Amino acid sequence: MSSERLFTLSNRWFTTALGLTAGFAAAAALGGLVLLPYAQPNLKFSGIWDAICSAAGVSREAATVAPSAVEAKTSAVVMTSRMLNHPSAASIGHGGTLALQCAICHSGDNVTRSEFPYLAGQYAAVIYKELHDFKAGVRVNAIMGPFAAALTEQDMIDLAAYYSYLPRVPAYHPGPGAGEPAIVLSGAPLRNIPPCASCHGAADNKAGSPRLEGQSPVYLKTQLQAFASAARRNDISEQMRNIARRMTPAEIDQAASFYAERP
Amino acid sequence: MLSSKRLVLAHFWLAFTVFGLALLLGAWQMLVRSPLLAWISNPEWYYRSVTAHGTVMGYVFPTLIAMGFGYAISELALERPLIGQRWAWTGFGLVVVGAVMAMVPVSMGLASVLYTFYPPLIGSPFYYLGIVLVVVGSWIWVALMSLNLYVWKRDNPGKPVPLAMFANVAGSLLWGWTAVGAALELLLQILPVALGFRTTIDAGLARVFFSWTLHAIVYFWLMPAYIAYYTIIPRAIGGKLYSDSMARISFILFLVVAMPIGIHHLFTDPQVGAGFKFMHSALTALVALPTLLTVFTICASAEIAGRLRGGKGPFGWVAALPWRNPMMLAVTFSFVMLGFGGAGGLINMSFQLDASIHNTQWVTGHFHLIFGGAIVIMYFAIAYDLWPHLTGRALTSLGLMRAQLWLWFVGMIVTTFPWHYVGILGMPRRMAFYDFTNTALAPEALPVTISVFGGFLLVISGALFFVVLIKGQLAPKAEAGVYRFSIAIHPPTSVPVALNGYSLWLVLMIGLTVVNYGFPIAQLLALKNTSVPAVYVGAQP
Amino acid sequence: MTLQDNHAAGAVVAARVERKWAMVSVAVIVLLAGMAAFAGIHQATMPQARVETADPTTLHIAGEFVESNLGSALEPDGSVTVRAVAQQYSFTPQCLLVPAETPITFRASSADVVHGFLIQGTNINTMLVPGYVSAIPIRFDKPGDHLMPCHEFCGIGHEGMWANVKVIDKAAFLAMTSAHRRLTCVE
Structure with a gap:
């Protein structure tokens, strides 16, 4: 018995097992790759080879459908995590020079009631994207439009590098510290409002979502209202409009003052 | 006789300890997302808990059980001390280090990606490295099982390999091969990104690699339970095994067809x-075959036991079975849950029916019924059966054992049946709220509320299980x-x-893998x- | 059968019974697989026929998933194509408007991570994997409202990712198409 050889055609176990397995696999392949594509009435193939390839999963690029009527311009920035993560010293330096003209509005000194955002310590990707959108006219603002129009691609990268490099000044306007409102921590799931914290910090951070802590409450509220009314529409694929339009005015107030009061 | 008692006990104690902790997490998750409790308010805690629960229950707990049980089988079935004890301890150490390394970032909220990884979500590299260490530790076990069998065969040419060891090595080889998919995903795709070499x-490719592991891992979890069905239960209920060769064929079928079917998850x-x-899908249908064969063989073995105990007539043997024996209860409950779970599995297997329940709470119900129910209840049975031999102290609380098994069975049914139902209603799984x-x-x-009470029953049952084991540990010495x-x-x-070796079956296993996975992987790699x-x-x- | 039977004869009987059971098992499996194949062909519920790719980072810049092209579009052959994008943590459009009793194709892709696409009360259930396009054909029998949750863990805000599907009367839908190229029910 120990001399019984397994891998030989005279061993019935070998031939049966191999035959059954190969037969089953071949039948399954025939069924899946040849018969089934043809059994689907609503599919058109240019030949058997095309049918087999499509069933096997050979890919093709999704067809491009040219949108006929462009309703409003949308952002053309490609956002990825870790973009603009490692700025050079030269870039930061040049950004600092450029930022002299921004300081009137965006310095942190008068942030409490400011309608302008506070930028020190903001993510580079966020600064870059907003400048890009201002320049392209996708985000509309009478002050920022002309400023951004004059910036080159490198200028925007440098400004982003500079502001993300600046340390955030601890907010000097701590509020009553009422704790985290439900809209920030839980959102309102069935209204399709995820927690603010899942993108804007406190729980997680999504690429392209600005840091909101210590931001001017007036600014936050204005922007949420602009998203809700679609007056502002440079958020990629409506990701912020989807949320803001379903927030109640009270929730907008809560979220704005919560983030403004965070250090 | 067991000469590696401490090794086996170490595996079992660690396995059941982490199981107990993950069980509590599971019950907590059910509670907080139910209508019974006001919302915990931070969804991140929930996903953190799901990641920990899944990682422990899916990777650490069953792997340790399979390893510990495998070492015990090797010594008991081959009737000789384990070769490579030091390596076995190394493997155990790797699992411990890996589990800790994975759980630290998870508990800090740095790797809430769930145990199925879900790239392009990327968590802390330590989480993935920890999983890799757990798998590497288990591969040491895979190698040791084959080595021990090889040496035994060399010394006993031509003798039939004892069934328990035959099945045990089949299970280890299945795991060795099926873990390759997730290993490729982790080493080639996820870790380079988590460590910052790539962004x-x-x-899509990652999901294909993971499916390679994800289905057959269930059969790896299942192996100890099946080994217990065939090689422990008939003896424990006073009967005999109906057929030795059918058992071997079942394990061989698992080895060949359990793995190249994972795309049914996709x-x-x-x-x-x-x-x-x-x-x-077609090959998935085939994997029901070894289970159907097993059901027949074990029922026939139970009939032998019933008739040996004086049962008469077509059904009289059922009444004559030792129903007060915990092992009898365990196998019965396991079969009932396997039956329901298997029926659900046949639904998941066909594309058309799957569409109505794919990725809903139904699926959670399905695998909890199969794994948490049919399989884990046999892990309890294995522990009850082996414990006196491991500790040299008898387990005498038969009443407690029965209560524990009943609670687990009822708890699992009450937990999972409502999940199946809400899955049909379209309730998505893994939501914090x-x-x-x-x-x-x-x-x-x-x-959902009803299922929470099932979860409570499971926690009570889990606690009773520890009471039984601890009482056993405190009992007087008894041979x-x-x-x-x-x-x-x-x-x-x-x-x-x-039927006495694996070479032919490994060739078929790898061959079918290449046929079924070769092109999809190659084509995605080329994209x-x-x-x-x-x-x-x-x-x- | 008792244990006192002649050992060899018993073994032969046992093997015969086993073989019969194995045949029954195989027959059960063949029957089930056959039913699945039959249902698939005759009710035309088959997996997506082609693998299509799309760059998730540029969905909003070029191609069929730009913002102005999302929503329901009436095709020349009278069918309706609904295009949607999934992202952390919403579907766009947030409310899909479709006509009843009309062949509909959902085409969707993900802009970031893996999402799920499930319309409750229907058999529409697919994965959205970034880099690939999912296409699902469907026909709604009657008007009604459905919830559309993301059913795959996609990050910390996953539990907040619920969209709506509104099925309306076919005539009402067609009347709206004259005023808008792409229809949605976003308020």
Whole structure:
């Protein structure tokens, strides 16, 4: 018995097992790759080879459908995590020079009631994207439009590098510290409002979502209202409009003052 | 006799300890997302808990059980001390280090990606490295099992390999091969991104690699339970094993067809062709075969036991079975849950029916019924059966054991049946929060509430299990006698060489893998433009 | 059968019974697989026929998933194509408007991570994997409202990712198409 050889055609176990397995696999392949594509009435193939390839999963690029009527311009920035993560010293330096003209509005000194955002310590990707959108006219603002129009691609990268490099000044306007409102921590799931914290910090951070802590409450509220009314529409694929339009005015107030009061 | 008692006990104690902790997490998760409790308010805690629960229950707990049980089988079935004890301890150490390394970032909220990884979500590299260490530790066990069998065969040429060891090595080889898929995903795709060498990843390819592991891992979890069905239960209930060769064929079938069928998890994925989905679906049907064979053989073995105990008539033997014996209860409960779970599995297996329940709470119910129910209850039975031989102290609390098994069975049914139901209603799984006040979700509130009470029963049962073991540990020393496995009613004097080794079956296993996975993987590898930016979890960019 | 039977004869009987059971098992499996194949062909519920790719980072810049092209579009052959994008943590459009009793194809892709696409009360259930396009054909029998949750873990805000599907009367839908190229029910 120990001399019984397994891998030989005279061993019935070998031939049966191999035959059954190969037969089953071949039948399954025939069924899946040849018969089934043809059994689907609503599919058109240019030949058997095309049918087999499509069933096997050979890919093709999704067809491009040219949108006929462009309703409003949308952002053309490609956002990825870790973009603009490692700025050079030269870039930061040049950004600092450029930022002299921004300081009137965006310095942190008068942030409490400011309608302008506070930028020190903001993510580079966020600064870059907003400048890009201002320049392209996708985000509309009478002050920022002309400023951004004059910036080159490198200028925007440098400004982003500079502001993300600046340390955030601890907010000097701590509020009553009422704790985290439900809209920030839980959102309102069935209204399709995820927690603010899942993108804007406190729980997680999504690429392209600005840091909101210590931001001017007036600014936050204005922007949420602009998203809700679609007056502002440079958020990629409506990701912020989807949320803001379903927030109640009270929730907008809560979220704005919560983030403004965070250090 | 067991000469590696401490080794086996170490595996079992660690396995059941982490199981107990993960069980509590599971019950907590059910509670906080039910209508019973006001919302915990931070969804991140929930996903953190799901990641920990899944990682422990899916990777650490069953792997340790399979390893510990495997070492015990090797010594008991081959009747000789384990070769490579020091390596076995090394493997155990790797699992411990890996588990800790994985759980630290998870508990800090740095790797809330769930145990199925879900790239392009990327968590802390330590989480993935920890999993890799757990797998590497288990591969040491895989190698040791084959080595021990090889040496025994060399010393006993031509003798039939004892069934328990034959099945044990089949299980280890299945795991060795099926773990390769997730290992490829981790080493080639996820870790380079998590460590910062790359910033993009092909999520579609990663899902194909993971499916390679994800289905057959269930059969790896199942192996100890099946080994217990065949080689422990008939003896424990006073009967004999109906057929030795059918048992071998069942384990061989698992080895060959359990793995190249994983794409049935990807029925609705856009990156795999319809033809391969069909091929995997067809082979998935085949994997029901060894289970049907097992059900027959074990029921026939139980009939032998019933008739030996004086049962008469077509059904009289059922009444004559030792129903007060915990092992009898365990196998019965296991079969009932396997039956329901298997029926659900047949639904998941067909593309058309799967569409109505794919990725809903139904699926959670399905695998909890199979794994948490049918399989884990046999892990309890294995522990009850082996414990006196491991500790040299008798387990005498038979009443407690029965209560524990009953509670686990009822608890698992009460937990999972409502999940199946709400799955059909379209309730998505793995959500931290459901707003049951919404009229569309209101019908799901009652079943979800019921299932929470099933979870409570499971926690009580888990606690009783520890009481039984600890009471056993405190009992006076008692000689457990010689451990023996079930004897077949017609013990084999010789078996065909095909049923005494694995070479043919490994060739078929690898061959089928290449046929069923080769092209989908190669085609996705060749695609240039489908790598997408990683999305980092828990860390500031 | 008792244990006192002649050993060899018993073994032969046992093997015969086993073989019969194995045949029954195989027959059960063949029957089930056959039913699945039959249903698939005759009710035309088959997996997506082609693998299509799309760059998730540029969905909003070029191609069929730009913002102005999302929503329901009436095709020349009278069918309706609904295009949607999934992203952390919403579907766009947030509310899909479709006509009843009309052949509909959903085409969707993900802009970031893996999402799920499930319309409750229907058999529409697919994965959205970044880099690939999912296409699902469907026909709604009657008007009604459905919830559309993301059913795959996609990050910390996953539990907040619920969209709505509104099925309306076919005539009403067609009347709206004259005023808008792409229809949605976003308020």
